[in-house]
Amino acid sequence: MNIPVPPTAIRPSVLVDDSRTNENDITERLKNIVQANARLQHDLTKDLPPAYSGGFKHSWDALQVEVAQYINSEVRVPFAMQSGSPLGGFMQRIKGKQGRFRGNLSAKRVEYIGSSVISPDPNLKINEVGLPIQMGQILTYPERVSRHNIEKLRKCVSNGIYTYPGARYVRCNGDEFYLGGSNRKAYADKLRYGDIVERHLEDGDVLLFNRQPSLYRMSIMCHRAKVMPWRTLRFNESVCNPYNADFDGDEMNIHVPQTEEARAEAALLMGVEKNLCTPKNGEILVASTQDFLTSSFLITRKDTFYDRASFSLICSYMGDGFDSIDFPTPAVIKPIELWTGKQLFSVLVRPNANVRVCLNLTVKEKSYSKTDEDGRAIEAMCPNDGFVYFRNSELIAGQLGKGTLGNGNKGGFFSVLLRDYKAHAAAACMNRVAKLSARWIGNHGFSIGIGDVQPSDILCEEKEEIIKEGYKQCDEQIKLYNEGQLQLKPGSDAAQSLESEITCALNNIREQTGKLCMQKLHWRNSPLIMSQCGSKGSAINISQMVACVGQQSWLVSYGVFFPYNGRARGACGYSCENS
Template sequence: MRRAQDTIQYTKEPYIEDVGPRKINSIHFSMLSESDIYKIGETQGPASKNGFCATCHGSFQDCPGHYGYLALALPVYNVGYLSTIVDILKCICKSCSRILLVEKERVDALRKMRNSKLEPLKKSELFKKTVKRCTSMASTKKAVKCSRCGYINGMVKKATGMLGVIHDRGRVTDNSFEECNSALSHTKDSKASISLPVLMNPDRVLFLFKKMLDEDCELLYLSDRPEKLVVTNIAVPPIAIRPSVFVDGGNQSNENDITERLRRIIEANASLHKELSETSSAAKNLAGWAVLQMEVAQYINSDVRGVPLQMQADKPLSGFVQRLKGKQGRFRGNLSGKRVEYTGRTVISPDPNLKITEVAIPILMASILTYPERVSNHNIEKLRQCVRNGMNQYPGAKFIRQIDGTLMSLKFSARKRLANELKFGDIVHRHLEDGDIVLFNRQPSLHRMSIMCHRARIMPWRTLRFNESVCNPYNADFDGDEMNMHVPQTEEARTEAVMLMGVQNNLCTPKNGEILVASTQDFLTSSFLITRKDTFYDRASFSLICSYLGDGMDPIDLPTPAFIKPVELWTGKQLFSVLLRPHADMRVYLNLTVTEKNYSKKGETMCLDDGFVYFRNSELVSGQLGKATLGIKHTYSHKTTTGNGNKDGLYSVLLRDYSAHAAAACMNRLAKFSARWIGTHGFSIGIDDVQPGDRLNKIRKAKIDEGRDQCDELLRKYHVRKLDLQPGCDADQTLEASITQKLSNIRDEIGTACMRALHWKNSPLIMSQCGSKGSPINICQMIACVGQQAVGGLRAPDGFIDRSLPHFPRKSKTPAFDL
């Protein structure tokens, strides 16, 4: 038994593994009470740069600063909570401090407020209902009699023109002032009304708040005691957050605005102390109290209303509210957005040879920015070479932080000796190298994808370069745009950037799941031309284009040629089959049907314009690829079928059925080979592309002549007052609407004829059909006619006296056709 007891006594408890990080159940915010401010009051820090702190004994650089306190002669209101103070006073008796509701209503409201399932917003609404109930009782009866002490309570409101609270009992209609009325009945001033002191001073309010029960505080949804809303002493912030700026060689100092506010509070407080000590203070009605109240209010919020002219400072002094709010405040200026180091900014350029996850960084920028890499067994030789190269030779390093914390600069030090003495655990601040994680940003940052993570690619020249497919989330173009690059400085930051902000993980927007990173412009044009029905390549050309797809190391399997005799030929559509599935080991089997812009709704796969795109098991069976298949969302309102290039586009299906890596790899291959293809074949616009032919000129002249006759007929009917009025319009409005409609019809008809007359090789037509740029209206305006421009649905208004342009006669309504 003894051994068994000993065994039980000395048996170790089993090890319990930590279940994970602890969770925060709740956070409680409250104001500091009078005693709390007394407790934190200490010596505020060293008075000069050479001194030491009497509290923590730290130097000027090491001492974080400590709070002090300033005791006020009389309490004042906290201007930030003045509305809350008024709401509380509306609900309590001004004699016994109990809630003004009758007992049954009080118990019901308290029971609802204590409901643990009630949301905070619902509790706030319940508090507002309580205030409204107490206020309505006072407004209807002109006064509310406390059910517990019998005191008559009047209306409570904010004072106008000053900081204070008014308790208006001058309109009490019951018999509570019969003694005063009977005493005044035999005097000359019998008809005078009784004047009661209506202004509630903070001392009286503090006394009432201290008498309040905790139950009543709970009923009014107060998280803490209400007496904390009245300031009795001020916490003086440390010198570290209100430093003095020395000027004129240190002979004079410019004090911080907070320090200046504190000085004025001390002066007002001393004046009030003196006023209280004098025997005739009652006669003076303590005018210094109002001054102290206003100074403390401006200390908190310098924009408070009702400041007398004599109390306004010569230069505006900011309070604590001004430090926090606005663009330059702590939240927006210092927390949400900061001035940071390890960042670069320059002009951007396109580079389709880069992956969508890469950004090309100029070597000059890469040799200035650094990353602190810790020395290990795997990288010690690389870092030794960086240390030998030093600051001015790439790839080099700038600093070494040794294990003991010593920072060694490589500008003048013996670099070879430091490289040989490099130890595991040292940190080398090396230049940026290929593969480093960087953040890429274009302002204004309007959504999450305005800043994303890329991998660095160190290259010559002076611009930041990236793949054009990533332009859309940044809303970037290359007409002089500049972008920012940031270098995360810890492994944790790099990991978070890759996982949360990587381009590959943000191909679609969280707003509605639409693809944002997709092919654009030149990529769409080349894809459209390659996949034409009449595009064929021999073995040499097809093999050359296929070589553009990979990085030189990826295997590519040539498909079976479409034609065997008399010579082996491959189609352009087969190029996209190779692009989607370059070799047999790649397990990507894409099935997709999309209608492009030129879809004619006849026969699906047998569409005459080849607008029905059909992929089966990653083979392109039919269709010319355009924006609906490869680009971002685009709908065509004039078609019954909607070409949505987002939810059912090529990259959306790859992202949905396979992975983000599959979609990104397909984008990279398409960008590389289409850029090389269009560079080899060429694609440009000349004057011949926008020159109308003889047939189109005849059609245009006939349509314009017909439109002129119709407009002249409308004008003739208008002048003889035989114009058929449109519903709700007078003659002038009917004429304008009719002429505008006729002119719009002329433009549409000429535009339709223009599109029919163009050759299929016309460059603007190709761009419009594939969706890379432009529309049929743009083509019509370039080639045929600009048409009538509408401003607000009407023709151009009169910019001169009774005419739209100076070469028109006055009051003329003629369209003035001129060829």
């Protein structure tokens, strides 16, 4: 049997003085294995009588113990074979608080790291992180002086530590000079090619952005720095999903790679654009969320129209005025030129003829209906505008929601862009959607109040009818149970069958009132909009807020109880107060 011997780099010898060294525990274990093996080999080669077979067994057992303790020094061994010195094995290096993972990798207080509370900024690109200027003045990057950057670095050295953009140290000919004094101008004049300046962080620097706990590879990704005022780390909300981050007080960390090799590896392997898809199943993970979905849903309604001034202004939202935009032909020409909200997304996908993106896509949104109001089967012309159809980058039909712009759909907007036109096209569209949505909803307004969850008189009347009918069914089932005529469910006794019937009837009440609620609410109802576009909530949440909460089952020591006419009626037929 062969045992792998690790290189000396992971079991180094420690020099105690000129004549003595301390060997690593792994080296000592290997030495013990070699000695035990030599003893066994010596015993086997000796010409001993058969009665001495016990000696062979002892040597063999000793070798087995040494090999086992080489892997795990905590294995149980006979008392006679226990050694006095506690030498660690490989498992002891890995596990526990002092092990490699917890002791050397996780949550380490390392150099060139910054940590702060996070907050959203839809104006940043998905691969950018907003860095507080105070953090940018403390964290540095060692940049080597060349003919391309010598003037920039001379200015940084002149500014020193407290003026941004500045520098903290200059290293030349093996010496290091601190730039906190008044002789910064002299150091700047002496700067030569090959010197290293520890400059402040600047826009475009490579950073590693991390949120704990780091559970998989997309918990730490590479972003580009954007030095900004104020005190929080900011990033685009589209990148919340990979980090599982929200903005209720979460903190995140940045790490600054210190070599060109590390920067290149981080940008190429860990960049956000390189990790838009989850490695688990290939679904898109970096995608629009919440406010972006709500805005897109409202912008692409059938009855949304803009005149030339409004349309031009909204088009400028998505590109900060730097991109040239080819104006589409207006949807309405007389009596005034009007453009639709759907045309905004056509411009978003392909702002001008130089953008070679011809997107073709069909998606069935949450509101998609297979039949029209008369019950006739339909495919594309959905009465709820739930059939999204892009042809040659032009949005022909459909209101955009989570099915199109959200994460998790392999046939969605960003997934198709990533598949057909690579990561740059998908990331560019994400940036445009974020800027357009955030600025549009900021001007348009979107709020929720008590009035949004207050039912109308008609809804209250119809709801009461549904609830009375459901209670009547429950009374009939309880009557059958008391008379012993209740039809039993397979594998259940009478009490369990009654429980099942009542649960079914009360759940049916909630479903019917929910459907009624969704039909009667106005289309401008905020919870309804959020539910339809998939940004937050569901039909059940809305029906519980507006119509009725529905049955709440819970177990007590003597039976299962259900809310019934304001009181809890048990399976046995009597009632007790909710508590």
